[in-house]
Amino acid sequence: MGKVVEISPTTRHEGRSKLVLQVDDEGIITVGNWISVTPVRGLEKAVLGKPMEQVPKLLSRVCGICPVAHALAAVEAIETSIGVEIPADAHTLRVILHCANRLNNHALSNIFTLPDLYIPGTDRKINLFSPEEPMRSIARRIQRIREIAQGITEIAGGEAIHPTNTRIGGMYYNITSRAKQKLTDLAKEAVDIVKTQMDFMIAVLRNFQRRDWTEIGGRQIPIPRNLGYHSEGYLATDSLYGTSSRTSVQSWDPDHLREIRPWNFYMGEVTIDLEDSTYPIGGTTAAGTVVHPKREATNAIPLYNGRPVEVGPRARMALYQGFNEKGTIGQQVARQMEYMTDVHEILNRLDTLNTSGKVLTDPIPPGDGKTLAWATTEPARGTNVHFVRVREGKVADYSMIVPTTWNFPVCSKALSGAPWQLAEVIIRGYDPCVSCATHMIVLDPDKNVVAQNLIR
Amino acid sequence: MAAPLGQYKMVLFARTTDKEILRGAQNGGIVTALLSYALDTGIIDGAVVAAPSRSKPWRGKFDPWRSEPIVAMTRDQLLSARKTGYNISPNVMMIKEATRSYGLDRVGIVGVPCQIQGVRKAQLYPIGMRGVPDKIALVIGIYCMEVFPYQSIVQIVEDHGGVKMESVEKIEIGKGNFTVVTERGRTIQIPLNETRDLEQPGCHVCLDYAATLADISTGSAGSPAGWSTVFIRTKIGDEVWKRAMQAGLFETKPIGQVEPGLGAVEKLAVEKITRNKKTLEDRDFIGTKGLRNPYITT
Structure with missing residues (x-):
């Protein structure tokens, strides 16, 4: 007879989510439910009727970690809807911004992942806050990568967090030749650091893969060989930047997309009957607590061809570069391998950037609202799709499917077969950004808000 | 030291020895010469200055009566910005842009007292000015009665x-x-x-004449024609001024030697402050929310 355990909240990722896990007598997960419980932002509704110029600025506020991804996807989608081609130099600046944001996010993900991993040859976990070596120099290196990435975003995008330079029709300003030179210096500095960081990360990940057990809550938990394996497919729309409904050869087909509600996917009301007070950060939820995953979930479930799909670095590498390693470690390794792509792409694009070039197209049509346009970007965590319809300069429809939304169902499936103590290690493999993935307010049949505490 | 003129280390009359700058200068060419020197010696990488408008050409050239902030990164650009403009030039607006798309690490800025106040406030509370405060390298203030x-x-x-x-x-x-x-x-x-x-109505509540928060402030008041009165106020200002003096950039006269001297600057400062304090009192009297006096002028 199985038992139910709940880890709430999950830690070391962006946003608030929880795990409700049905486990067998050995503590192996049979049914995994990973759900978002972050309060709804409601931005998709808030932007309706707003002038299109305002919308990318609003949507970048979905999240403070991937604002660049949302700002870029929003401008690209709106430009597709109104039928505007942006100048080549504006596109170059956007790709630089995009890559810098990815660099920053991968480094951030390293900070979240490293405490799970061991210093090779020892049974000591890596604590980045420790003043001892090698922890201190690892922490310094990661922070320097983030500093460089944010510095590049700041110059190319106007602001390190919410870029101000992006706009409908291109960019507000081109950068000066001096700024280009500064960006090149920063990126060249990053090449070496990032290479070291990539090699280091892959080494400690491989070391974790070779281990038989990992210590969690004072106990040795066996690491299964198939940690995080799933049998679902991958989705990536581009190997680097993204695509839109304008392109003639489509890398995916939005007609195959169906979004279902969480109550058709997650489990119903269950009572927690397994409790472990030794689990890190205050133990798991007390036994006897009644939880209702399908009602509490605030994320939607997108299905592609009727199945959940994985998005992210591994999906990009699998579809475009023939990477075939499965599982959590494979996913993490793919993420580290993208480091070099990002930093070299910044350098390549800087080479082609003409600092005297035009970056704003003219005129900018108001849009006829006939077609629902979409654009995707491929930020750190995977495919970010924005759908929009613009009519007379106002946004008539808006919908977004962000990376972690795609990953919620597939990760829930990937949890099966692993000891429940390792569930968080698996979700960290997806580098979740839960806030972006929040779409639902749960209503009962009479349209009353059930999960009212979520939107207070 | 007299309060209306703020704190300062040194005050003197000065004029640049650079003939090219002096030819087109409003008075002693202090601001242009200082910034040009700072640019040459790497104290700053660029400066936010008010230059004739490029967006609205006038008589086939830049409009000299409509100033606009530019980020000057060469001596030529600085020279194009010589002379006083009497209209509003929102220089503080460009200071963030200078550190962004212009890619500057050490920014100089020229402004009237209220703008210097804004710059200093941005350094203390950098809201919307992420990464800017530590990049402000030299702040030069200009005396101002009103714009x-x-x-x-x-x-x-x-x-x-x-x-x-x-x-x-x-x-x-x-x-x-x-x-x-x-x-x-x-x-x-x-x-x-x-x-x-x-x-500009805002000028009627301003209680600063001599840019008391700048590193160096300067203007024509009190000095003989073709010269400027210069206040060296901060450690940074002192250092830059000393280096510029060593480079032979300025000729100076001690303040006591020439009439009208410091008294004239103080007279103007007191006149502005007294008049504007009255506006503040009047506003207080009619119930408009009184403004906090950021300067200690008693």
Whole structure:
């Protein structure tokens, strides 16, 4: 007879989510439910009727970690809807911004992942806050990568967090030749650091893969060989930047997309009957607590061809570069391998950037609202799709499917077969950004808000 | 030290030895010479200055009566920004952009007292100014009684003065008059009392004349024609000034030697502060929320 355990909240990722896990007598997960419980932002509704110029600025506020991804996807989608081609130099600046944001996010993900991993040859976990070596120099290196990435975003995008330079029709300003030179210096500095960081990360990940057990809550938990394996497919729309409904050869087909509600996917009301007070950060939820995953979930479930799909670095590498390693470690390794792509792409694009070039197209049509346009970007965590319809300069429809939304169902499936103590290690493999993935307010049949505490 | 003039380490009369700068300067060419020196020696990578408008050409060239902030990164750009402008040039607006798309690490800025106040506030509370405070390397202040919106200047010249803007060769404010000199040599003087209502309203609550928060502040008041009165106020200002002096950039006269001297600067400062304090009291009296006095001027 199985038992139910709940880890709430999950830690070391962006946003608030929880795990409700049905486990067998050995503590192996049979049914995994990973759900978002972050309060709804409601931005998709808030932007309706707003002038299109305002919308990318609003949507970048979905999240403070991937604002660049949302700002870029929003401008690209709106430009597709109104039928505007942006100048080549504006596109170059956007790709630089995009890559810098990815660099920053991968480094951030390293900070979240490293405490799970061991210093090779020892049974000591890596604590980045420790003043001892090698922890201190690892922490310094990661922070320097983030500093460089944010510095590049700041110059190319106007602001390190919410870029101000992006706009409908291109960019507000081109950068000066001096700024280009500064960006090149920063990126060249990053090449070496990032290479070291990539090699280091892959080494400690491989070391974790070779281990038989990992210590969690004072106990040795066996690491299964198939940690995080799933049998679902991958989705990536581009190997680097993204695509839109304008392109003639489509890398995916939005007609195959169906979004279902969480109550058709997650489990119903269950009572927690397994409790472990030794689990890190205050133990798991007390036994006897009644939880209702399908009602509490605030994320939607997108299905592609009727199945959940994985998005992210591994999906990009699998579809475009023939990477075939499965599982959590494979996913993490793919993420580290993208480091070099990002930093070299910044350098390549800087080479082609003409600092005297035009970056704003003219005129900018108001849009006829006939077609629902979409654009995707491929930020750190995977495919970010924005759908929009613009009519007379106002946004008539808006919908977004962000990376972690795609990953919620597939990760829930990937949890099966692993000891429940390792569930968080698996979700960290997806580098979740839960806030972006929040779409639902749960209503009962009479349209009353059930999960009212979520939107207070 | 007298409070209306703020804290300072040193005050003197100065004029640049650089003939090219002096030729087009309003007075002693202090600001242009200092920034040009700072640019050459790497104290700054660029400076936010008010230059004739490029967006609205006038008589086939840049409009000298409409100032706009630019980020000057070469000596030529600095030279194009010589001379005083009397309209509002939102220099603080460009300071963030200078650290962004211009890619500067050490920014110099020139401004009137209220703008210097803004810059210092941005350094203390960098809201919306991420990464900017530590990149501000040199702050130069200019004395200021008041400024005019561009439309006011048009109104003064065309309605009060009765000449077309295009005919204007020189505009000067001083000795109680708004003086316009046309290209045909006609001089029109409009008493400043008449133009009071056309000033920027914000100027009527400003309690700073001599840019007391700048590193170095300068202006024509008190000095003989072709010279400027310079206050060296901060450690940074002192250091830059000393290096510039060693480089032989300026000739100076001690303040006591020439009339009218410091007394004239103080007189103007007190006049501005007294008048504007009265505006503040009046506003207080009619119930408008009183403004906090950021300066200790008692």
